Amino acid sequence: xxxxxxxxxxxxxxxxxxxxxxxxxxxxxxxxxxxxxxxxxxxxxxxxxxxxxxxxxxxxxxxxxxxxxxxxxxxxxxxxxxxxxxxxxxxxxxxxxxxxxxxxxxxxxxxxxxxxxxxxxxxxxxxxxxxxxxxxxxxxxxxxxxxxxxxxxxxxxxxxxxxxxxxxxxxxxxxxxxxxxxxxxxxxxxxxxxxxxxxxxxx
Numbered sequence: 001x002x003x004x005x006x007x008x009x010x011x012x013x014x015x016x017x018x019x020x021x022x023x024x025x026x027x028x029x030x031x032x033x034x035x036x037x038x039x040x041x042x043x044x045x046x047x048x049x050x051x052x053x054x055x056x057x058x059x060x061x062x063x064x065x066x067x068x069x070x071x072x073x074x075x076x077x078x079x080x081x082x083x084x085x086x087x088x089x090x091x092x093x094x095x096x097x098x099x100x101x102x103x104x105x106x107x108x109x110x111x112x113x114x115x116x117x118x119x120x121x122x123x124x125x126x127x128x129x130x131x132x133x134x135x136x137x138x139x140x141x142x143x144x145x146x147x148x149x150x151x152x153x154x155x156x157x158x159x160x161x162x163x164x165x166x167x168x169x170x171x172x173x174x175x176x177x178x179x180x181x182x183x184x185x186x187x188x189x190x191x192x193x194x195x196x197x198x199x200x201x202x203x
């Protein structure tokens with residue numbers, strides 16, 4: 001079984017790690033496993049769920065007998081719009097005793113709003129990253145991100161493009177067919193994996 005803590009925190013504890021990929025590649029499963037591991041350190045995990053994908057039954061399946069302790073140590077936020085996401089991130093520096101911050105998915109509201117007013121929403125997103133970057137000096141942060149198809153180049157890239165890549169300290173791409181983890185920043189190995197009911201397993 002893959003230990004997501006080893007993948008995300010062993011060498012890069014105090015950074016912003018961005019996990020991106022197409023739908024159903026395993027992004028949310030990875031961050032849930034990371035949350036489960038971190039709640040065992042007698043500290044809280046902040047989980048910002050923009051897509052309403054925080055399923056307690058899935059947490060129970062992954063955490064097993066430790067299910068209730070995990071839930072008791074997760075501070076869950078469910079923003080309903082970009083402005084609420086802004087306010088929550090501004091509020092984060094005031095929360096104490098945190099071992100991990102997760103935002104799943106950071107670009108969910110942004111990808112729609114940035115089309116309406118690119119300068120305004122790029123500015124707000126940059127400010128969110130500025131707060132997260134300061135926090136990441138002491139607390140590991142994982143963000144998940146969506147992708148879109150660049151028709152002119154026939155390739156898939158992450159929402160936010162170069163700005164998100166520049167502002168993320170570490171970037172991990174997940175692929176679905178076959179399931180594979182690709183370490184893009186810094187460049188590293190590729191690992192094939194599979195998702196089962198009780199976790200993620202390497203092949």
